[in-house]
Amino acid sequence: MTRSDPTDNALAAIASILDRPESHREPEKPAVAEHAPVAPPPIPVSPPPIEAHGYSRFGPGPMASIRFKWTVRLDNGDYYVDETIGENSAPIVNGPMSREAAVQMVDDRQSDARRRFEQLKSEMTGRSAAANLAHKDSAEA
Known part of the structure; x- marks a missing residue:
């Protein structure tokens, strides 16, 4: 019997947490009947402008203690973005800006964080799958 690498076990545990499906989904919409009237x-209508002061976004991740947050605030007529972890x-x-x-900065930071998180999640899942396959192969030998 071989001992597995603790790093592989940790990555596998993190990947399993990240792979959990969303707990809420939109309900399925009923199919439209063939003879239903078509709505115009x-x-x-253009949406109202975003109220910048207090506008905030959160980064992705399973743990609040390491999640990024970006918040816009107004101070003496200038806008600032507060970034916290x-x-x-x-x-x-x-700022000021x-x-x-x-x-835009808040939206860009959130988008970039989500992209990097998904990339890391994908890498971790791939490593976990490779480690499981290698462990399975060594157990069979």
Whole structure:
């Protein structure tokens, strides 16, 4: 019997946490009957502008203690973005900037964090699968 690498066990545990399906999903919509009247297309209405002060986004991840948060705040007519990691960290302050730039920065940071998280998750899942396959092969030999 061979001993497995503790790193592989840790990565496998993290990957299993990350692979849990979402606990909520939208309910399925009933199929539309063939003879149902067709509704006219909706009239496009532009959404109201985003209220920048207090606008915030969270990074992805299974643990709040290491999750990023970006929040826009207004101070003396200028906008700043406070970036924190976890719930009790001191913010890294970015600014001053325009309202639009602050909202864009928050959205860009969240998007980049989500992309990197998904990449890491994919790498960890691949390593876990490879480690399981290698362990299975060595057990059969």
